Structure formats: structure tokens, C-alpha cells
Amino acid sequence: MTIKIYFQYIGILTISALIFSCKKEKLDVVVPIEKAIIVDTNYPVADSLVIDGYFNKFSFGQGETATIFVNSKTKADSQFLGIYNVNGKIVDAIKISLSTQKVATVEPYLNGFGYIPTATFTIPKSLKSGIYFIANKIPFLVKNTGPIQGDFLIVHPSHNDIAYNNSGGMSYYLPSHQVRARVLSTQRPWKIAENGNPIPFYQWILSKGYKVDFACDDEMQDYENIKKYNMMVIAGHSEYWTRPARETFDKFIDNGKNALMLTGNTMYWQTRFSTAKQQLTCYKYDAQSADPTTDPLLKTDRWEAATLKYNELNSIGLNFYTSGGYITIRAGDPKGFTGYKIIQPDFPIFKNTNLAMNDTLIHNAIEYDGAKVKFVSTAKFGSVPVYDNSATKFYKVDILGWDYARPDYGVINNNYNIALFIIMKKKSTSGLILNMSSSNWCNEILKVSRLQTITENSIDFLLKNYDYSMPVIQ
Structure with missing residues (x-):
């Protein structure tokens, strides 16, 4: 992309009352901000200084003004920083002046790093919806705010990025499950979570010729943001969901639209997101006693907690804690198939995979979701699982594959959970949900060719609204 170069610096802008929230101190910062100029890609970049x-914030519309906070190795005026796509290719650049930064708050994992703003720039309208990186280090998402452009919408698990990010000293996991954060700021160096990293899937899907729009968990707070699409893909390891986001997802499906779940350990924790404070809250294990909200439905506990009255089983047909778990091979367990044993090989999504009945779709799933099943005997194929629909009473559910899963709470009396790969329809008027329930599907997709074939078949199946009439094996 080539954009006519022009340099137009605005003078010193006074930002009054730019306040960084902090437990022990409050900082009033008055800083100069340079307006970054979008340039072409033919200039040497200073990415190594960053x-x-x-x-x-993480997500921007085309034409929206973004503020970037950059920490540089040294002070350097009028430098070019590249804008890179998910394949590491430079697609544009910005021209800004860099400086060294220091963390200016206490408990920066909670209050943000307090960096001085480096520059503002307008997201080019020519930049397609997707994930990009400034200097190949600082990620941001461009969403489509105009008429629908993509064949479907991919939802990036941005709240998962926040949850696993220990910049500033803590995450929801580090230093330990006992000593960890309950509230995390977005105003820290952002990292794409490695647990279920969806970037390999983005690289692959963009090579297939689909027109794709991107959104993140922030957009899922309001149905208006996604209502123009007929299909969505939930990518990566989408573990942390707010109540509004879950309600948006359910409304999407109830309105006859389809979803492909390329994720596992999905909708596990309830969270609350504050746009004003740029903070994500999740108390997790001590939510019932320590979470300060007085609304029992908003306690940031597991979605399976009875007090929340919103088990994820009722949204996506599966859950993690009660019925799912870890791929058994990772724990050296004797049970398990190192992937899904396929029991509906004639279903359209398995076309060109050469998978036969009881063959295994081998991949490193890491975490699975599951549900209760009944094993029934067949004359030809032996014992196969059938979905127990007594609790959910969905219109139709078929199991496409299954594996044993080691429960999160441990194996008791040699009882393993049953991980499932399903297709379901909640009501006769609902859209379809095709749930792979594997937290590492997206991260594995470039390594396992069958995952690519099945994913492409699944997208085509859901886009074309094929008749879902395959019988359950009897």
C-alpha cells in the first residue's frame, strides 16, 4: 500500500487530568503528543528500538483515532515503525518520535503501566479488518464498522489475552493460583495468549481466500456489533466471558445464525469488563466470598456455579469442569486416543480426510469440553457414545467424535470424563453450533492437515446452511 507522504505535526496538545488509577497515588500528567503520520512501506523502520x-484499547474501527504508548530503548525523533499483519509482512508504517518509558504506577498489573502517550494516528480505512502489530510487537485489532465485508466474523479471545498476561507482576494464574490478580488492567504491554494461540488459524484462514471480518470480546458486549453476520467463528481458547457477551452469543444462535467453535474450555469463567477503567475482573476460586458485587448473578465464578444460573452447557452443549478435562496423554494416563475417535465419518465435514469409523483425529487438544453420554452397543461398530439430552433437551445433538478426558479435579475411582466433538441445534428455529471443544485446535492447525480440511469443510457447511438431518448412530 502506498500513501502519499506528508508530514504535518500538530503543536503541543495539553491533556488535562489524564489520570491513572492507583491505590497509593494519583498522577496528573501533562504531555506532548505527536500526531503519527501514515506513510508508505519503502522507508527503513526503527522497529528494533521498540x-x-x-x-x-485493543480494538479500533477503520478511520478511528488510536493512541499508542511505546517504550523505546532510546530517545529517537521522527522514526518509522512498521505495521505488520499476522504473517509478519509489513503492510504500512507510521512516523513517530520515540522515548524511553518507565512504569509510573504501583501495582501496574492492576492500574496499568502509566506510560506517557507517544502518538495518535488514524486507523487507515484501507486497512482490512484483522489483527496487526506495530513494530511486529504491539498488537491491535481492526474491526469493520461499515457494511458487511466478510463471509463471516471471527471473534478473537481478547479477554483471554488479558487473563494470561502477567505484565506488571501478576495474571489470573501467576505467580500462583493462591497469589494472583483478581482485577487486571488492559493498559499494559499486550500479549497474545500462548494458551490456545489463535494466530496460526488466522494465518491459515487468510490464505484460503475467505473474506473475513474480525471482532474481539469487547464487541460481544452488544448484539448490535455482530447482528449483520450470519456466521461467527469463536477462535483460540475462549475461556473468559462476560454475561452480556454470553447473552449476545445466545441471541445470535436463537436468531437462526451459525457458530463454529474452534476452542475448548469455553465460557469457563464469568468476568466483568469496565470500559471506563479498562479493567477485567475475575475473582475465580474465591468469587463467592470476595467479589464485591452484591448481585449474585454477576459473581465472577465458574459459569457452572449454580448461583449464576447460566451453565455454559445450555449455550454450547458442553462444559469443562463437570464433564470435560485434559487430554489424557499429557498426564501419561492409560486411557485416551490422543485425539478424537470419529464416529460419524460420513458427515460432510469429514470429506477428503480418509477418516473411517473409529479412526482417530490425532492432535494435541490440551483441554476438552464434554457432556454426559450413554454408551450403546451397535452390531457393526461396538459401543459408541450417544449424547445425554435429558438435562438440555436440545432439538438435536450428534456426536461426531469423542475421547476420554482427565477431569480438572482429578481422576476419582478411575472415572474419566468424556470429551466430545458435536454438532447441535438448540431449537428447531435455532442456528447450528459446530463445537470442536479443543482448546488447541487453532494453534495446531498448521501442523495437522486434517484439522485444516475439517475446518474448511465446516466453514463451507455452515455458510451454505446444508440440511442438518444426519441420524444419530443406532
């Missing part, structure tokens, strides 16, 4: 950084 240590880290973040944006004022």
Missing part, C-alpha cells in the same frame, strides 16, 4: 507498548 521494547514494548500498548494502545488505549
